[in-house]
Every structure is written in C-alpha cells, then in structure tokens.
Amino acid sequence: MTNAFSLYTPRASALHRLHPLTMLALVVFCLVAGLALPGPWGPYVVFLLLILPLAALGQVLPNLLSTAVKIALPFAISVFLIQGLFWTGGTPVVELGPLSLKREGLWFAAQSTGRVLTVVSSFLLLSLTTRPDALMIALDQRGAPKTLTYIVLATIQIAPRFQAKARTILDAQRARGLETEGSVGRRVAALLPLVVPLVLGSIIDIEERAMALDARAFSRSGPKTSLLTLRDTSAQRAGRWLLLLGMIAVVALGIWLRRAA
Amino acid sequence: MIAVRDFTYTYPAAPRPALIDINLEIAPGQFVGVVGANGAGKSTLCYALSGFIPDFYRGDVKGSLSVAGRDLCKTPVAELAGEVGLVFANPFNQITGARFTVREELAFGLENLGRPRDEMVARVDEALRLTGLTELADRSPYALSGGQQQRVAIASVIVLRPKVLVLDEPTSQLDPVGAREVFETLDALTGEGATVILAEHKLEWIAAHADRVIALRGGRVAADGTPREVLADASAEELGLMPTRYTLAARLAATQGVVKRDGPLPVTLDEAREFFGGRQREGA
Ligand SMILES: Nc1ncnc2c1ncn2[C@@H]1O[C@H](COP(=O)(O)OP(=O)(O)OP(=O)(O)O)[C@@H](O)[C@H]1O
Ligand SMILES: [Mg+2]
Numbered sequence: 455m456t457n458a459f460s461l462y463t464p465r466a467s468a469l470h471r472l473h474p475l476t477m478l479a480l481v482v483f484c485l486v487a488g489l490a491l492p493g494p495w496g497p498y499v500v501f502l503l504l505i506l507p508l509a510a511l512g513q514v515l516p517n518l519l520s521t522a523v524k525i526a527l528p529f530a531i532s533v534f535l536i537q538g539l540f541w542t543g544g545t546p547v548v549e550l551g552p553l554s555l556k557r558e559g560l561w562f563a564a565q566s567t568g569r570v571l572t573v574v575s576s577f578l579l580l581s582l583t584t585r586p587d588a589l590m591i592a593l594d595q596r597g598a599p600k601t602l603t604y605i606v607l608a609t610i611q612i613a614p615r616f617q618a619k620a621r622t623i624l625d626a627q628r629a630r631g632l633e634t635e636g637s638v639g640r641r642v643a644a645l646l647p648l649v650v651p652l653v654l655g656s657i658i659d660i661e662e663r664a665m666a667l668d669a670r671a672f673s674r675s676g677p678k679t680s681l682l683t684l685r686d687t688s689a690q691r692a693g694r695w696l697l698l699l700g701m702i703a704v705v706a707l708g709i710w711l712r713r714a715a
Numbered sequence: 716m717i718a719v720r721d722f723t724y725t726y727p728a729a730p731r732p733a734l735i736d737i738n739l740e741i742a743p744g745q746f747v748g749v750v751g752a753n754g755a756g757k758s759t760l761c762y763a764l765s766g767f768i769p770d771f772y773r774g775d776v777k778g779s780l781s782v783a784g785r786d787l788c789k790t791p792v793a794e795l796a797g798e799v800g801l802v803f804a805n806p807f808n809q810i811t812g813a814r815f816t817v818r819e820e821l822a823f824g825l826e827n828l829g830r831p832r833d834e835m836v837a838r839v840d841e842a843l844r845l846t847g848l849t850e851l852a853d854r855s856p857y858a859l860s861g862g863q864q865q866r867v868a869i870a871s872v873i874v875l876r877p878k879v880l881v882l883d884e885p886t887s888q889l890d891p892v893g894a895r896e897v898f899e900t901l902d903a904l905t906g907e908g909a910t911v912i913l914a915e916h917k918l919e920w921i922a923a924h925a926d927r928v929i930a931l932r933g934g935r936v937a938a939d940g941t942p943r944e945v946l947a948d949a950s951a952e953e954l955g956l957m958p959t960r961y962t963l964a965a966r967l968a969a970t971q972g973v974v975k976r977d978g979p980l981p982v983t984l985d986e987a988r989e990f991f992g993g994r995q996r997e998g999a
Contacts, residue, residue, distance in 0.1 A: 503872065577872035585815060587813050592933045605814075618807060648783060659805075662809075663809075664771075665767060666803060666808060666809040667811065668792045668798065669800060670811075670823055670827060670872070670875070671794075671796035671824055671875070672791045672793065673791075673792075674793035674795045674828065677829045678827055678829060679825070679826050680822075681818070681822035681825075681835055683832075700929075
C-alpha cells in the first residue's frame, strides 16, 4: 500500500519489522556518530559504512540515494564554491585568475556537506522504513508529551495539505488566465497569487483541523489505546540500550580523536 | 435530548451577537434541518450544539445549552466526544493524516478515549457497515473520492456513538454523486434512531428527509416547523431561501390558473404528485 502522505515505503525487510523505537534508536545513533566523529571523513564513514548498508538491508537503497542526492547536491555545490573561493587567508590549491580555491575552505565544505548528507539520509532511512503512525503510537505509549506527538502529526499532514491546496489554487488561477509558463520573471510574478491564498487558507484550515481533532477527543487527558499493535522483543529492548551506550562511546571517541589531532 | 434556553452568543470582538435568544427543544431521534442565508448563524449554531462554544470559540455566552442533561458550556469539547459529534464541510480537513487506513482512521477517536482493542474492532466494523465503507476499510483515506472521504469523516464521528450528530453543510464541497452518497448514509443513520442536526443549503433534500426545519435569520430563529410549513411558506424567500423546484412549479401552475390552489404548496416530489394529481382528477 502506498500512501500519499509520507515517504514510508512498505517492504518485507528486517528493518521494517523492527519496533519503531528500535529504528529510531538506530537512526539517532547514525546521526550522533555522523556529527561526533571529526572531520571531513567522519560523516562520510558513517554514511558509507552504516547508513547505506542499513538502507540496503531495508530494501530502500535506491529511494534513499535519489532523494538524499536531490537534497544534498545543491547544498554541496554552493558550499564548495562559496567556502572554497571566499575563505579568507587560507592556502590556495587552484588559482583561477583573480580567484583561488583555498584548502581550508574546501576542507570545511567537505565536512559540512558530509554532515548534511548524514543528517538528511538518517531522516530518510527512518521515514522510508517506519510508519509515522506507528512511531507516534510508540512515543505515546512511552509517555511522550502530547505537544510532541501533535507536532509529528501536524508535520506529516503538511505536505499533502499544501500539495492539494496548491493544485486547487493553481487550477483556479489558471482558469482565470494566470500565466504558469513563460519567462522566469513572469513565473515568479505568477507565484504570488498562488502563495498568498495558500498561506492564508492554511491558517484558516488549522482552526478547522484543530476542531476536528478535538471532536475526536484528541486533547483528552488520560490513557490512550491503539488499534495497531506494535511487536517488541526483549532482544530489541536490549539492542536499544546497547545503541544508547554506543552513542555515548562514539561521542567519547569523537572527543578523543579531536584531542589527539 | 437537546435543550437550548435564551441562548445568545457573541464572537470575540464582534459588533453584534451571531445567535440571539435561541430557544429550542429537540427530541431524541429527530432529524432537524437548519437553513438560512449566508451569515444567518447556521455554523455558529452547529458549533454551539457540539460544544465548541465557548470552549473553542471564546466570546460572550448568555443562557444555557444542554444535551442529555449535560451542560455543554461547562464541558470541554474533548470530554464531549461520546455525547455530540460534529462533521464539517471539508472532508480533507477532517482526516487526521496520522493513520494509514480507513479502519485505523476510524479507530482514532476510540484510541483517544482509551477504549479496549476488542471493543474498538467491533465498533469500527459497525461504523464501516453503517456508512457503506466496509470495502474501502484497508485503503488510505487520502486515496478516496470526496464523497467517500466525507463518509469516512461521518463514520469517524459516529464510531464514538454520540447521542447527537451535528453536520455543517457536509455536502457543500461535493459533486452530486458524492452528495447523494452522504445523504444516503444520513438516511441509514436516522433509520437507526440517531438524533441528527444538519445545516444545509440543498433544500430539496431537507424537504424530503427532515422531520423538522429551523430557519435562521440574523441569528434568530425565524421559522420552526415541518419542512412544508417552513419551506413552502411565502415568507421563505424573505429568509433568503430558494424554494424547491416543486414549490416553484406549483406556485407557477397556481398563478397561471393551471391548478386551483388551496392549502399549502408542495415541497417534495410526493407532495407535488398529490398537489397536481389530486387537482387534475377534480378538474376532469
Ligand atoms: N470566527 C468569527 N468571528 C467573528 N464573527 C464571526 C465568526 N464566524 C462567524 N461570524 C459571524 O457570525 C455570523 C454568523 O455566521 P455563520 O458562519 O454562523 O453563518 P452561516 O449561516 O453558517 O453562513 P454560511 O451559509 O455562509 O455558512 C456572521 O455575521 C459572521 O460574520
Ligand atoms: Mg456556515
């Protein structure tokens, strides 16, 4: 079953069978490791040796790669150009007339790109393999604050809401003769009648959505139950504790490596 | 079932009240249509009857409002989920977006109420059956037509077994096919003895199905009676209501002298058949 509102990709993989909290712990471990290990190489090691094999195990490698590249590549290009060229007082590696690429700038760009890549692909790994509703239920059962689960809920809702609304407004504006093709300037100008109703409309919608949720007792205090049953095992519980210890260890390792350097 | 006494409500910072001196008694099992021009106060009455005033919409409240003896103005909405249910015009805004299938979407309210899983499964199955959604139970709520989504919205409220179901123009965003699906669902529900309050502009349907019609104007109850008493009345147009095609045809026939008019004009097809058929036989 595919769903319009999340990245979740159903597969019969070992990762998909994990309890959502185990999956969350695994992804947070990748995130922590990617950020804790020092420089330019740290995040790449995590990406290549941890995140990619996990994505392969979850049978979502192509999905993860294509989306991660789409998000990280524009960032990488701009940060390499800006930091490479405008780093003040570094060692030039390549001279291009009046401009020069500095070693320190490139170093810095490689590191920040690596970090962005780890962060983005960690989130992708989680969203591709974990049903958002299951994660929310799991957090709820562990007594997570209501506002947190609401934020998760609202975030999941935003994408399809905007998409559907944008489509309706675009159709309506097109019917009134709005230009959606043509020169860049024209298209930017054409965006305004799309964006303004979109934002205003969404604010009004929020009120109705809040009412609809309340009519179904969402803000009621007291214990909740769930139709979906989550399978947890003692092995997974132990695994989550190990991952927590692992996080502490990898942070310590990161500090030690930085000191040693 | 519902008792409204001297109820006056003003939205925060509004210059004048949106509802003025409302007095209503609604019996259990009644199907009540609420009609009126834009801005007459239909939605506001729906919000009041489902407990959103003054818990959600603040503002100034006078008088009282109770469902099954429970004071709506003193109870938070989330605690009222088993008493009254509200369905909105836009089906899309009523889907939580946090559940994957129609079945799970319906269970959402019961989960919040902390009902045991066995009971949840049984009640969801029943709500699916009542709204004709059984076949779509494992689909994503987003992969449905507008009419089907609105039925999901209705099902996700009736699964909580509210004593009163309030609907604010549930078909205004639907095409004729979607609207018919929703109306047929409401028919099935009233057949089961539910108390239903329906704000609606489609008077033809109200005329054929409601037990009682309340017309609002400027926040006041301007007329209250059977569909025929309210909708066929000459003053209906002053209330901003467009008479049904049966009323219009009968009035035209009467003014042109095609039939002799005595008694009230028809508002439904059946009444029109009687109105025209009866007179013709007399004339023949
Ligand atoms: N949130 C609000 N704040 C202030 N005034 C409001 C608010 N909502 C509605 N009103 C006012 O209250 C009055 C009744 O509005 P209401 O929405 O109940 O009318 P309605 O009969 O549902 O109209 P429609 O057929 O357009 O849905 C109107 O004068 C309106 O301007
Ligand atoms: Mg309204």
